[in-house]
Amino acid sequence: MIVKNTVYKLFFQYKNGIPKSFIIMKLAFIVLTISSLQVSANGVDWPGRIGPGKSVMNKLQPPIAKNSINYVVINGNYMAADKKAPINLHNDQQVITGRVLSESGEPLAGVSVIVKGGKTGTTTDANGNFSITVAADAILIFSAVGYENNEVSVSGKNSLNISLRQSNKVLDQVIVIGYGTQRKKDLTGASVSIKGSEIANLPALSATQAIQGKAAGVQIINSGAPGSAPNVRIRGTGSILGGVDPLYVVDGIITDDIRNINSADILSIDILKDASSTAIYGARAANGVVLITTKAGNRFKKLNVSYNGFAGIRLLNHKVAMAGPNLFTVYSNEAANAPAILASDITGSTDWYNTITRAAIFQNHNLSLSGGTNKYRYFISGGYLNENGILLDNSYQRFTVRLNHEFNISSKFKIGNNLAFSHYKSDNKPYNLFSQAYIAAPIFNAKNPDGTYGNTDKSDVGNPLATLETTNNRSYGNR
Structure with missing residues (x-):
């Protein structure tokens, strides 16, 4: 066969130095497979069989130089084509899109999608969608x-609908402990783990409120006051005179208050409930340990912007x-057995509970940016909390900012930081007003028409509204 500079395309495919097939394309495809081939190009002989140890490229060079034939190497095959019809080097790549759902049909966010045997990967978004560019014969691992993991071949497909089956291997769950992580079946101490996704779905204003009712043996007592720290009791009260609060550890940092932690930034909460935690943290852990891990960016993930927020109203129950x-x-007259209060003493009418209480509105807003590459990942978030109390003028506001990033220098060495800042303002009121x-x-009236506060000498109790509005007790701080 003679190869000339025409509009024809000629492809040679070699394996172990032996030409196995060639394709001539002009308007239509003609495929011819042979076991041995003798080819000459403008008088230059091309042996059909190239022996071991001989260079295929040396054999290719004479006809290429003389006939201006282009060649490329794809997947270990030497391919030659006419100069006027260049080869598409990316014809073996395709974009695969799809969605990952649970068995119940709910979208799964954060599912890892990795090419089997490769380093390319991505993760699903909040709606379970993903997009990835892979080879036409690639196998994806979800x-x-x-x-349970699911392996799917993309051959002949452009879109995938994947369903993941929930794993029954609960004992292989990784639990965060004081000095690292362990599988649950290897952990002898009493512990409970709560995922961040379970917390994020609750309209909780603080991290401690979010775990209420989710951990056996953990009791959360909340006063309901805006910005107040709930009382946490792990397996009851362990001391009468000593401290009864558990030890809090946030990303390895010991603290005694987690009100500055935005619940939307939490990846997981692990609670160590028995005395074995004292072997790690000492006597401070006698009442249990609450380990909080904050979120970090996902590798192989482009910039992801996420917002979540909620608002609500708090009312008095059984007023x-x-x-x-x-x-x-x-x-009053029956109790005094005398006319203690006369008609002339009644100067107004006031329902004091309605006067000093209100329908309290609260709102929480969170915005985060996350992403990463194979060696670097980042997570940036900002949050705003505004909580009003049912007592008039009682409120709490909090602003939070968090920056977590990590860079892998090698498989054994990485650097990064977890930075957090919070600022709060609290307008406090005396709760004995109830x-x-x-x-x-x-x-008598709470306020007279002229703006002055009402009063009476027929009661030892003053005007609750006057006490409320004249109390100026504000606090603020940074952490």
Whole structure:
């Protein structure tokens, strides 16, 4: 066969130095397979069999130089083509898109999608969608914590719909402990692990509120006051005179307060409940340890911008039914067995509970940016919390910023940092006003028409509204 500079395309495929097939393309495809081939190009002989140890490229060079034939090497095959019809070097790559769902049909976020035997990969977004460029014969491995791996070939496919089956191997779950991680079946101490996804789905204003009811043997007592620190008791109260609060460890840093932690930044919470934790942290861990791991970016992931927020309203439940002026007068006179309160003493009517309470609105907003490459990952977040109390003018505001990044220099050495900043402002009010409102006389106005506060000499309790509005107790701080 003679190869000339025409509009024809000629491809040679070699294996172990022996030409196995060639293809001539002109308008249509003609495929011819042979075991031995003798080819000449403009008088230059090309032996059909090239013996071991001989250079294929040396054999290719004479016809290439004389006939201006281009050649490339793809997947170990030597391929030659006419200069006027260059070869598409990327014809073996394709973009695969798809979605990953659970068995119940819910989208799975953060599922790792990796090419088997390669280093290319990505992760699914919040809706379970993914997109990846791979070879036409690649095999993708889908994996996620708590689910069985799924291997799928992309041959002949452009889109995939993947369903992951939940894994029953709970004992292989990785638990964070004081000095690293262990599989749950290898851990002898009592512990419980809570995933960040379980926390993020709750309208909780603090990390401790989020774990309420999710860990056996862990009791959370919350006063309901804006910005207040809930009382955490792990397996009951262990001391009468000593401290009863557990030890908090955030990303390896010991702290005694986690109100500055944005619950949307938490990856997992692990609670060590028994006395074995004292072997790691000493006597401070006698009441248990709460280990908090914050989020980091995902490798093989492009920039991901995420927002979540919620708002709500807090109301008094089972509000106390208060007596009006007339009923209060009757009860007071009966108790005194004398006309203690006369009609002339009644100058107004006030429901003190309604006067000093309100429907309290709270809101929480979080914005985060994350991503990474095969060696670098980052996570940046900002949060705003505004919580109003049911007591008038009682409020708490918090601003948080977090920067976590990590760079792998080698397989054994990496550097990074976890930086966090929070600022809070709190407008505090005396909570004994609820007791005062319960016993205050309802026979005078909370405020007179001229703006002054009402009062009476028929009660030892003053004006609860005046106490509320004249209390100026504000606090703020940075951490």
